[in-house]
Amino acid sequence: MTATAHPGTGRAVDGPAPGPATPAPAVAGGLVRPADGDPVRRSDGGRVRLADGGPAGSAHGSSTRPADGGQPQPRPSRLRLRLGLLAATAGVAVLAGVSLFVGATEVSVGDVLAGDLTAAQAQTLVSSRVPRTLSILLAGSAIAIVGLVMQLLVRNKFVEPSTAGTTESAGLGLLVVTLVAPALPLVGKMAVATVFALAGTMLFLAILRRIQLRSVVVVPLVGMMLAGVIGSVSTFLAYRNDMLHTLSTWMTGDFSGVIRGRYELLWIVGGCAVVAYLAANRFTVAGLGEELTTNLGLSYRAVMALGLSIVAVTSAVVVVVVGGLPFLGLVVPNIVSLAMGDYLRRSLPWVALLGAGFVLACDIVGRTVIHPAEVPIGVVVGVVGSAVFLYLLLRRPSGAR
Amino acid sequence: MPAETVRTGAAPAADGRRSADDAPAGPAAGTHPGRVVAVLAVAAVAVLILFLTLGALDALDLILPLRAGRVAAMVVVGVAIAVSTVLFQTVTENRILTPAIMGFDSLYALIQTAAVFFLGATTVNGLAPTGRFAVEVAAMLVFSTALFRWIFGGPRRSLHLVVLVGIVFGVLFRSLATFLQRVIDPNEYLTVADRLFASFSAPDPTLLLVCTAVVALVCAWAWTRRRDLDVLALGRAHAVALGVDHRRLTMAVLLVSALLVSVSTALVGPITFFGLLVANLAYQVAGTHRHAYVLPVAALLAVITLVGGQAVLEHVFGLDTVLSVVIEFLGGLVFIVLLVRGGTR
Numbered sequence: 001m002t003a004t005a006h007p008g009t010g011r012a013v014d015g016p017a018p019g020p021a022t023p024a025p026a027v028a029g030g031l032v033r034p035a036d037g038d039p040v041r042r043s044d045g046g047r048v049r050l051a052d053g054g055p056a057g058s059a060h061g062s063s064t065r066p067a068d069g070g071q072p073q074p075r076p077s078r079l080r081l082r083l084g085l086l087a088a089t090a091g092v093a094v095l096a097g098v099s100l101f102v103g104a105t106e107v108s109v110g111d112v113l114a115g116d117l118t119a120a121q122a123q124t125l126v127s128s129r130v131p132r133t134l135s136i137l138l139a140g141s142a143i144a145i146v147g148l149v150m151q152l153l154v155r156n157k158f159v160e161p162s163t164a165g166t167t168e169s170a171g172l173g174l175l176v177v178t179l180v181a182p183a184l185p186l187v188g189k190m191a192v193a194t195v196f197a198l199a200g201t202m203l204f205l206a207i208l209r210r211i212q213l214r215s216v217v218v219v220p221l222v223g224m225m226l227a228g229v230i231g232s233v234s235t236f237l238a239y240r241n242d243m244l245h246t247l248s249t250w251m252t253g254d255f256s257g258v259i260r261g262r263y264e265l266l267w268i269v270g271g272c273a274v275v276a277y278l279a280a281n282r283f284t285v286a287g288l289g290e291e292l293t294t295n296l297g298l299s300y301r302a303v304m305a306l307g308l309s310i311v312a313v314t315s316a317v318v319v320v321v322v323g324g325l326p327f328l329g330l331v332v333p334n335i336v337s338l339a340m341g342d343y344l345r346r347s348l349p350w351v352a353l354l355g356a357g358f359v360l361a362c363d364i365v366g367r368t369v370i371h372p373a374e375v376p377i378g379v380v381v382g383v384v385g386s387a388v389f390l391y392l393l394l395r396r397p398s399g400a401r
Numbered sequence: 402m403p404a405e406t407v408r409t410g411a412a413p414a415a416d417g418r419r420s421a422d423d424a425p426a427g428p429a430a431g432t433h434p435g436r437v438v439a440v441l442a443v444a445a446v447a448v449l450i451l452f453l454t455l456g457a458l459d460a461l462d463l464i465l466p467l468r469a470g471r472v473a474a475m476v477v478v479g480v481a482i483a484v485s486t487v488l489f490q491t492v493t494e495n496r497i498l499t500p501a502i503m504g505f506d507s508l509y510a511l512i513q514t515a516a517v518f519f520l521g522a523t524t525v526n527g528l529a530p531t532g533r534f535a536v537e538v539a540a541m542l543v544f545s546t547a548l549f550r551w552i553f554g555g556p557r558r559s560l561h562l563v564v565l566v567g568i569v570f571g572v573l574f575r576s577l578a579t580f581l582q583r584v585i586d587p588n589e590y591l592t593v594a595d596r597l598f599a600s601f602s603a604p605d606p607t608l609l610l611v612c613t614a615v616v617a618l619v620c621a622w623a624w625t626r627r628r629d630l631d632v633l634a635l636g637r638a639h640a641v642a643l644g645v646d647h648r649r650l651t652m653a654v655l656l657v658s659a660l661l662v663s664v665s666t667a668l669v670g671p672i673t674f675f676g677l678l679v680a681n682l683a684y685q686v687a688g689t690h691r692h693a694y695v696l697p698v699a700a701l702l703a704v705i706t707l708v709g710g711q712a713v714l715e716h717v718f719g720l721d722t723v724l725s726v727v728i729e730f731l732g733g734l735v736f737i738v739l740l741v742r743g744g745t746r
Contacts, residue, residue, distance in 0.1 A: 211741050217561040225737050229729075229733035229734055232729040235729075236723060236726045252579075375583045376583070382572060382576030393562060
């Protein structure tokens with residue numbers, strides 16, 4: 001993270017990763033075996049330390065702190081991890097159950113179990129409630145995972161689709177394709193949105209490469225500004241075509257429009273999440289910097305391309321089907337990383353579960369506050385997400401540079 | 402360059418601090434700043450006249466009163482944003498932070514929404530515009546001061562962190578405001594909705610009068626303290642050494658900034674980047690750091706930009722309410738450029 005912490009790593013910055021390729025001292029002595037799923041064993045207790053901060057997402061590690069956080073931590077046993085995951089899965093399942101029975105149409109648990117549903121209730125369950133809950137699980141976990149992948153690839157704790165211009169670019173793509181080819185099927189629109197999202201993310205990385213002063217917070221700052229600029233282009237286009245209202249509806253995450261026949265696109269996102277899990281170790285290695293990745297026999301560019309594709313596709317699909325979920329991909333991975341460090345293989349299931357659970361909880365809140373109407377989930381996530389983001393930023397006093 | 406600003410690993414000006422080092426090298430370098438002010442004043446008057454009369458010469462007596470209200474609103478808002486940004490940047494010793502970027506105007510929008518939410522639309526609409534404005538400004542002063550103290554109090558944080566925190570606060574306030582708007586009964590929501598989008602439609606005449614008075618008073622105050630402000634811009638240590646009551650003046654400037662933000666947001670809604678644009682342009686053009694010149698130059702530039710931009714958009718492109726979008730676009734670009742250039746100067 002601290003660009004100033006390790007001077008003299010004079011590296012021609014040409015890879016997409018901002019920040020100097022700091023051969024983090026903690027890694028240099030470690031044994032890295034990316035291919036066979038063996039945890040990256042390190043002198044500091046199995047925590048992969050990224051170039052942008054300490055083990056626990058400390059965005060503000062001072063440059064004077066030794067790279068090793070002090071005492072080595074005992075690794076939690078596999079059994080305890082499994083049990084914890086089981087408990088978390090059960091929690092999410094309970095939330096999902098609750099989410100099935102919240103809404104304007106009365107459906108009670110007893111009725112479902114006794115099997116005496118009216119036709120209308122069954123219809124509600126099958127075509128609206130179940131798809132909705134499924135899409136929340138898919139979108140929530142996928143965006144959280146994508147946030148984590150982005151944080152590794154860009155080597156910054158505060159990057160996620162909404163702080164890198166990805167979400168806004170996807171929205172612009174959706175708007176453009178709707179104006180140019182309104183008759184295109186949803187999958188085609190999604191493809192265009194994906195291309196735009198990819199282009200926006202590339203632009204963001206290109207700007208980052210030009211920045212001399214790389215403190216941890218500059219990266220999301222630039223990303224949010226870029227998102228604002230892209231957003232103003234969208235606003236302008238929408239204004240010219242009388243679509244301002246449509247645009248704001250699109251960009252605000254909302255699951256109320258998710259019904260059978262539309263949500264199936266989100267399975268693409270589920271596929272992306274699986275790919276991300278399979279490639280987890282590659283992303284972890286890529287997060288250590290270009291030289292190290294190349295030294296370990298991985299193609300840095302290929303890993304970057306894979307990661308960015310996953311990010312773009314996921315962001316675009318979620319924007320098209322649901323809308324924006326601000327800061328979700330930022331707060332969830334950071335909370336997980338505070339609790340269990342940065343070894344992706346181990347933390348990824350947790351990130352997915354917590355992401356799903358977080359969105360489920362926000363959705364239930366949004367649906368019950370002004371029952372039978374609902375507050376769009378994007379607004380609820382925006383409130384909670386920005387509050388948690390602020391906490392992460394102000395967590396420890398420091399002159400983070 | 403004051404000694405305490407030299408920090409390890411970054412160029413002194415890298416974090417946007419204003420210092421005597423980065424002497425303005427604008428187009429006006431070398432001309433007397435007084436001349437710059439005069440030229441800009443003439444330009445501003447020309448633009449005003451142009452806006453009032455463009456395409457309306459055959460029905461002037463009908464159209465003039467309609468346009469006069471809007472022009473007055475634009476002038477007041479332009480001056481308010483320009484002065485508040487310059488003062489704010491003097492106090493925070495940087496060129497990137499502005500009250501709007503710190504989330505101040507989103508905070509005001511949230512206060513407006515919260516007023517409707519907690520008091521009900523009937524109560525809010527029952528109040529005279531001035532009374533309502535007074536209540537909202539009072540709340541704004543309390544909250545913005547608390548926010549500022551919380552962010553700037555305690556340990557010294559890096560400028561970029563503060564900016565990011567401000568922006569995220571802005572998102573938080575906007576999300577909260579949207580949340581409240583959704584919870585409010587839709588009919589009541591309409592009373593808020595039309596006041597939260599930056600457009601220079603005809604403002605309430607009484608409110609405009611009050612705002613004009615407030616802005617005039619603040620400008621007069623800033624003018625009397627212009628020399629103290631020059632000293633304040635040198636940084637805390639120098640200001641204290643030269644006998645300026647740093648704490649009091651800083652607090653006063655902050656309150657004044659919050660007041661001006663309330664004025665501009667009440668009239669036209671939030672405009673995030675306008676202040677950043679005109680303030681940075683003013684430092685370039687004025688050819689000096691003295692507030693006696695920078696303040697009027699920034700205010701005049703703001704008026705020219707707003708009125709001129711609106712005139713061009715309306716009469717050349719036939720667009721009437723997208724000025725804020727254009728400003729947002731340009732401002733965002735300028736901001737990114739400032740960040741990118743940060744380390745190179």
